[in-house]
Amino acid sequence: MGSLKPTKKTMMAQQYDARDNELHLNEIPIPEPKSHEILVKVACASLCHSDVMHFEPNDQGLILGQNPVTIGHEATGYVVEIGSDVSGFKEGDNVGFICAVDCCFECEPCKKVHNAWCVTGKQKMQGFSCNGYFQEYVCVDARNTMVLPGELDANSAAPLFCAGVTAFHGVEDCGLKPGQWMAVIGCGGLGHLGIQYAKAMGLKVIGLDIAGRALEEAKRSGADHVFNSMTEKDWQKNIVEITAGGVDAAVNFTASKKSYDDAPAIIRPGFGILMVVGIPRQPLEFNGLDIALGRYRVMGSNNGTCYNMRPCIEFSAKHGIKPHLNYFKLEQVPEMVELMNSHKAQGRMGVQFD
Structure with a gap:
């Protein structure tokens, strides 16, 4: 790895433009860190389904701030420059980070719920209401950033900082005990990680999806049984039989309303x-x-x-949780979006920067 510092004042970025509902590869200025920020050279930025929501009619609260805006909210990279109020980092550190900025990080919602509900009302999410990570350099809030454990690599750990944290807590927050049954609905980018976390926690896992590639990924990730809920006629009945009454928890990682409608039939009655x-x-x-x-x-x-x-990242390092990550170039992000929409992707897709 050569010098981390930028050699010019601009960079290329994949930006969503609401005026034509398309992505454009634009040349934009390289940002400078504020006193509480870190300038990071992005090693890898990976695509999340939430990024694709830019292009869809959606009434579930997706907020677009600036336009156009660089998409992407899932990345890892290397520390380039540190703001005057930042400590605990040094140039060259391998880091991961999450996307909330301009919130207080101290109110009860920030500490116990989510930064989206910060009492200041000033919060923004990188990749949505301000520039995200499908660009070579980005400024991130130091409070949202951590040095990667030695077992993790900046070129492959990017999905852990959205998909990983989301999947880990989706599984852990169910509070199941080893030996209980969990259904993972949607075995793609989040689900294949959810299955790995569930198995590492000692759970028995059933993977559900409608795409053959995702079900293959579920098997590789350790699922005890897999079902195609579109093509297998008696999948709900079979799950109830296998689990002797239904799963103890069904974690739905999909954007399918039908999958939510179908889920109660496989859940064990009573809590x-x-x-x-x-x-x-x-x-x-x-x-x-x-x-x-x-x-x-x-x-x-x-x-x-x-x-x-941090608990998710440290658990991932300890238990060898590995995202299945396929690499693309920055100019191929529109192709990545198409693969995600067509259910042809396996695992996670990311851009690896030179």
């Missing part, structure tokens, strides 16, 4: 959990009688703050 992680375009619907009479519980899981990022 089984439906964990909401994936965000469909349409509002979700639940049967009030089911909830009132305790057929199952509906929960959500925090998808990453500076307060719960």
Whole structure:
């Protein structure tokens, strides 16, 4: 790896433009860090389904700030320059980070819920309301940044800083004990990590998807059983039989409303959990009688703050959790989006910067 410092004042960035609903490879200025920020040379930025929501009609709260905006909120890189108020980092450190900026990090929502609900109302999310990570350099808040454990590599750990944190807490927050059953709904970019985390926690896992490649990924990640919920007629009945009454938790990583509608049939009655992680375009619907009479519980899981990022990353390093990451060039990000939309991707897709 050569010099980390930029040799010019501009860089190329994949930016979403709401005026034509397209991505454009634009030349933009390289940012300078504020006193509380770190300038990072991006090693790898990976694509998340939330990035694709830019292009879709969606009423679930996606907020676009500046336009055009560099997409991407999942990356790792190398420290280039440190703001005057920052300590604990040095030039060349391999780091990962998450995307909230301009929030206080001290209010109760920031500490215990999510930075999206910061009481200041000034919060932004990189990749959505301000520039994200599909660009060579980015300024990140030092409070949202950590040096990578030695077992992790900056060129391959990028998915852990969104997909990993999201999948880890989606699984862990269910509170299951070793030997209990978990269904992982959606075995792609998040789900293949969720399966690895669940197995590392001692759970028995059933993988559900509609794409053959994702189900192959689920098997490689350690799933005990897999089902194609589109082509296998009796998949719900079979799951109930295998688990002797239903899974103890079903974690849904998909953006499919139908998958949410189908999930209660495979959950063990009486305090089984439906964990909401994936965000469909349409509002979700639940049967009030089911909830009132305790057929199952509906929960959500925090998808990453500076307060719960580190446990996931350290667990990943300790247990050898590895994203399946396929590499592309910056100009190929539109191709990555198409592969994700067509369900032809396996694991995670990322841009590796030179």
